[in-house]
Amino acid sequence: MYRYDEFDRRLVRERVAQFRDQTARYLAGELTDEEFLPLRLQNGLYIQRLAPMLRISVPYGVLSSEKLRKLAHIAREYDKGYVHFTTRQNIQLNWPELEEVPDILAELAEVDMHCIQTSGNCVRNITTDHLAGIAPDEVEDPRPWCELVRQWAALHPEFAFLPRKFKIALTGSPADRAVSLVNDIGLRLVRNEEGELGFAVYVGGGLGRTPMVGSLIRPFLPWPHLLTYLNSILRVYNRYGKRDNKWKARIKILVKAWGPETFAARVEEDFEHFRDGPLTLTEEEVARVRAFFTPPPYEAVDPAAAARELEERALADVAFQRWRRRNVLAHRVPGYAAVTVCLKRPGVPPGDVADWQLEAIADLADRFGFGEVRSTHEQNLLLPDVRQTDLWALWRELDRLGFASPTVGTLADIICCPGGDYCSLANAKSIPVAEAIQRRFEDLDYLYDLGDLRLNISGCMNACGHHHVGNIGILGVDKKGEEFYQVLLGGRADGQASLAAVLGPSFSREEVPEVVEKILEVYLERRFEGESFSDTFARIGIEPFKERVYG
Amino acid sequence: MARIIRGGEVVEDPWILVEESPPDPVAVPRPAMLPLSAWLSLPPEVRGQGDTAPWLASGEEFEEAVDALLQAPLIALHFPVFRDGRHFSTAFLLRKRYGYRGELRAVGHVIRDQLFYLTRCGFDSVQLREGMDPEAALASLADFSLVYQPAADDRAPLLRRRS
Known part of the structure; x- marks a missing residue:
């Protein structure tokens, strides 16, 4: 596990002091609402439907028992006694007071935690495979590389005011449990024919209003150039990404507009100039960071x-x-x-x-x-x-x-955003939909018969619930002020990430469990023995599902 | 005269920002910061006098004009709104790719909370937006005492300091 040294700690403390001062100047009227907005967002603070929301960074999903105890204390003292884990491996507090946020940040800093760049138009928390370092199928442990990227991105002076948010995922396994291909940049650790380590670099993936799977722009980037290359991608995006329309501002729109080849050429042009420059990683620096991730003292067991x-x-x-x-x-x-x-x-x-x-x-x-x-x-x-x-x-x-429900990876293991119960962006509630589905399909034999099945729910097209990459995706939509739900089928979030297709017209909340049941009936009737939902869907297409649901 | 931040202090500065291209760029009172195209249209001997400078709009292509820009005593980069961050990259490129050594100034809607990042990207003078006190803002130059990554300043990054 990475351990902060005095340098990391000092930076986090200085960031807390900076935000304390910014909050005070805002409350004193020296900063306008417009000016305070990105400053608070880059410290994780949203103003939500009912209260502020504070998003705490969990770099590449690694926590310690000490950090959990501090989070428990913060949840009790400053919030309503619980926290929420997000699809970006982060943590959200749903009920903090604006005036107390600097104090919360100071408490977090005591256990080397912070909210830096968990929101806003900057490079966000990097995510990875939750089995990093312990998965049997790994090419290489991604965590040291994630930590190097984290440090590069933290308080990066050039990329704090990007056209839009920017998400990076890095994986060490071909199974890609980090869903890297639906990130702005997806990095996969690979070895070339000579056995050297490097990265396959994908850009322009993402969910949201215009979902896309990332394009491969560099099949093999030797590891010493990782940060220089990331810098070049971000620079091209910072200069040329659209800024006049929030919905066209993600890097995927730029990559699509130019085409991946042209985009790659612009990146390579910048990269060639700065290659071997001061961002080049050295053996010494990589070894220093790797030393934090050496295996713990496992016991020999029979x-x-x-x-x-x-x-x-x-x-x-x-x-x-x-x-x-x-x-x-x-x-x-x-x-x-x-x-x-x-x-x-x-x-x-x-x-x-x-x-x-x-x-x-x-x-x-x-x-x-x-x-x-x-x-x-x-x-x-x-x-x-x-x-x-x-x-x-x-x-x-x-x-x-109550944490032993034997349903991980089944239909009951639903990914779900906070939705309209909390989030001011949501068009519809998502939590009650998840609950209704879980209650309808409680029979374990039925769940096991279905096998691995991913059902994802988002309360709006921002897609925090990753509905596009669910085998079954559910999206909350607003129709003349009423909450409806669109159903999508056939997405997958594994090594061959693909996007789900819309089944047809949307449904009321009450109808959703019934619709899901009909979809599952079709799957159970049409699958070959041992065939997954994704594979059956790929083979028979969407029509049989449409006929059953709308027929 | 404008009060700007330069070299860690607040100074009075004589440069006048000419926002629109004037009909006769030679005739404007100097020292003057002119739109890039107007500045490029000046006779080379006028540009050579050192009392005119270009300003670049956000997103304005400048690479074709780099040879002339390198001779300018001052280049101003204009922020239409503080959250438009394109000029952080312009400044970095002018410094680290093209080797510009003159004064690089941030003008327009710039806030004190950006000072640390601006200096890191190669700006050496900043005119804050109207109504923001430059004296009080000096404190923000020292928001952080350490940096992880190299940029256009000469701070030693932790990437090189620890191993």
Whole structure:
């Protein structure tokens, strides 16, 4: 885990002091509303429907038990006792007071956390694979590279007033659990024929009003040039991205307008000039950052004995067996596993966690691991380093806390934005839709029969709930002041990211669960044995679904 | 005279910002900052006197005029609104790609909260928007004592300092 040194700490403290002064000058009338807006946004502060919202940065989704305890304290003292985990692996507080935000930032700084660039038209928090460093299928651990990109982007003087927000994702695995192709820049660690490490660089992906999958502009960028190349992409975007229309201002519009080849040529032209310049990464600097991510002191366990013990437990307890099958993930180190802390269950908005639960998870991270917790873009948490022999004890604890719903990756594991209950941008509520679907499809045998299935809900076209890359996507729309829901089918968020297609006219909120059921009927009737929803959809197309739903 | 920030202090400055292209650019009172096209239309010997300077609109293409720009004693970069950040890149390119050594000034809607980033991108003078006190703003030049990444200033980035 990256640990701040005195330099990192000093910068965060100075940022808190700067924002405290900015807030005071705003309240004194020295800064206009218009001027204060991007300053507060770049410190994570939105003004929402009912109260301000503060978004806290969780760089590439890595948290510690110490940080969770501080977050619990902040949720209790400054908010209503809970926090919300987002699809960008960040955390949101929904009820802070504007005047108290500088104090919250100071509290966060005590545990090396901040809200820098979690909003606004700047480079946002970088995201990655939640299994970084422990996935068996990894080319290379992405976390040191994420940290290098984080430092490059933090308080970057040239790119604080971009045309629009800018999101970067970096993954070390071909399975691309970071959904990098729907980011402004997607970086995939790859090796060339000589075995050298570098990045495949994709630009212009994104969801929102005009969803697009990123275009490959550099199949292999040698690692020393990573930051120089990112700088060149951002410079071309900063100069030429549209600024007169908010809805045309993302880099994807520029890449589409110019074509990826022309865009790439402009980047290469700038890059050639600055190649080997002061942003070049050195072996020493990379080694220094990598040293923060060396493996923790794993114990040697006998994997065969651990497996035998698990099998015995599983035979004795079917609930444990179900949980193990759905919520436990393979680990690179024999005898260890990664465990999803499932934040999805009916009656609780997806991604919401109470203060006392944060503290309980922190205790579990210390007891069943090395104090580390990850946030996932699917709005769950992950304990990355659990001994297989501890799985049963951990399951009992998670079950007691309500985090052991054995439904990770199923229809019940819904990704959902805060929607109209909180967000001032939303056209419609999303949380009640998620709950209605979860309640209708509670039967575990049915969920397991469906298998892996991603259902994503966004309350508006800004697509925080990633509805375009759900196998089933649901989008809240406004029709003459009434809330309706459009249904999309066939998106996928894996290594072959693709965008969902609209099924047809939208539905009322009450109709949505029924529509989902009809879609699932078609899938179950038409699939070949073992065929996933994505593959069935790719084979039979959207028409059979349309006929069933509208026929 | 305008009160601007330069070299870490507030100074009186004689340069006059001519916003629209004048009918006869030679005839304007000097020292004058003229729109780029008007400045380029001046006879070379007038430009050589050093009391005229170009100002660039945000997004204005300047690469074709770089040879002339490098001779200017001052280049002003105009911010139509503070959140239009294109000139952060213009300044960086003029300094680090084209090697401009004269004075680089930010004018228009510029706020004190941008001072640190402006100096990092190569600006050495700033005229803040009307109504913003430049004396009080000097404090913002020191908002941060460290930087992660290299830019157009000579601060040593942490990228090089730690390993």
